Amino acid sequence: MLRNRVLAFLLLGSQLLVQIPETGAKVPALIVFGDSTVDSGNNNRISTVLKSNFPPYGRDYFGGKSTGRFSNGRIAPDFISEGLGLKNTVPAYLDPAYTITDFATGVCFASAGTGLDNATSAVLSVMPLWKEVEYYKEYQTRLRSYLGEQKANEVISEALYLISIGTNDFLENYYLVPRKLRRYSVSEYQDFLVGLAGDFVTDIYRLGARKMSLSGLSPFGCLPLERTTQIFYGSKCIEEYNTVARDFNIKMNEKVSKLNSELTGIQLVFSNPYDLVSQIIHQPEAFGFHNVRSACCGTGYYEMSYLCDKMNPFTCSDASKYVFWDSFHPTEKTNSIVATHVLKNDLSRFQ
Numbered sequence: 646m647l648r649n650r651v652l653a654f655l656l657l658g659s660q661l662l663v664q665i666p667e668t669g670a671k672v673p674a675l676i677v678f679g680d681s682t683v684d685s686g687n688n689n690r691i692s693t694v695l696k697s698n699f700p701p702y703g704r705d706y707f708g709g710k711s712t713g714r715f716s717n718g719r720i721a722p723d724f725i726s727e728g729l730g731l732k733n734t735v736p737a738y739l740d741p742a743y744t745i746t747d748f749a750t751g752v753c754f755a756s757a758g759t760g761l762d763n764a765t766s767a768v769l770s771v772m773p774l775w776k777e778v779e780y781y782k783e784y785q786t787r788l789r790s791y792l793g794e795q796k797a798n799e800v801i802s803e804a805l806y807l808i809s810i811g812t813n814d815f816l817e818n819y820y821l822v823p824r825k826l827r828r829y830s831v832s833e834y835q836d837f838l839v840g841l842a843g844d845f846v847t848d849i850y851r852l853g854a855r856k857m858s859l860s861g862l863s864p865f866g867c868l869p870l871e872r873t874t875q876i877f878y879g880s881k882c883i884e885e886y887n888t889v890a891r892d893f894n895i896k897m898n899e900k901v902s903k904l905n906s907e908l909t910g911i912q913l914v915f916s917n918p919y920d921l922v923s924q925i926i927h928q929p930e931a932f933g934f935h936n937v938r939s940a941c942c943g944t945g946y947y948e949m950s951y952l953c954d955k956m957n958p959f960t961c962s963d964a965s966k967y968v969f970w971d972s973f974h975p976t977e978k979t980n981s982i983v984a985t986h987v988l989k990n991d992l993s994r995f996q
């Protein structure tokens with residue numbers, strides 16, 4: 646316990662002292678794929694109910710702007726981009742306020758609510774992962790006409806690709822299907838998803854991507870929305886879900902080793918913040934948080950997207966005391982702690 650507490654202080658301390666951690670290599674651009682953990686506003690431009698481009702989302706962002714990020718402020722890729730010496734935010738590809746000039750140093754193709762499985766994106770009519778890849782191909786074409794063939798190819802191969810996806814496949818898809826109707830056991834479904842992640846990595850590798858970071862799953866059984874289903878049992882974390890996340894991470898880590906040996910020249914890093922997030926959840930005070938069971942927005946038990954709006958009278962006044970901003974997504978402060986950890990421990994390995 647004491648050791649963990651000391652570790653937590655060290656992590657927090659290093660976050661405050663070393664604003665921009667050292668990284669191995671200079672990257673010209675940060676390119677992001679995935680779900681709401683990394684979506685900086687693409688869902689604003691598609692017809693889905695899963696949006697967050699209204700207050701109080703973004704109230705601690707630059708200018709208090711609601712951008713479509715599922716947080717009170719910035720999300721992890723923004724901090725990572727800044728840490729890499731690039732822009733302090735990563736623009737959404739579908740946001741008409743930005744052009745290829747902006748996207749040349751960082752771009753986000755992520756869509757909140759999506760998953761590795763096509764069926765997951767269909768639940769809330771968001772962008773499936775293959776659609777993110779279609780936009781990425783279009784981006785390459787635009788980048789080549791903007792920078793010229795040679796320079797564009799250099800950006801494409803030297804850029805850092807950040808991939809964060811998978812939680813929705815379990816929570817918005819697999820576990821919403823009644824047990825009797827499920828086609829896969831949870832272990833088979835994990836294998837299926839890990840296979841799809843491998844296909845995705847191979848796809849963007851063939852398109853020229855080389856430096857990639859694939860994120861592990863967090864202990865999603867401790868999201869306030871999941872705890873709320875246990876409200877009559879002490880709002881405990883759903884340990885079954887946390888076990889699913891850990892098993893998935895083990896399988897994904899093996900897949901990452903395999904891909905590294907199969908695809909020549911690839912640098913694929915498995916970035917797994919599970920233990921850090923678990924520490925934050927179990928010892929929130931050590932990181933300066935006061936509340937982890939419920940979120941800041943609304944009552945904190947179930948609200949996200951349109952239920953978390955400015956009409957909700959219960960929203961907390963200081964989000965930095967909370968681990969979670971809405972019932973499914975971390976606060977800016979949590980994002981910053983996780984991003985700093987990932988930069989130091991995982992992304993520093995790129996050459």
Ligand SMILES: *[C@@H]1O[C@H](CO)[C@@H](O)[C@H](O)[C@H]1NC(C)=O
Pocket residue numbers: 763775
């Ligand atoms: C997902 O959908 C796309 C587009 O229809 C298709 O190309 C792809 O094969 C599908 N993936 C799986 C695993 O079914």
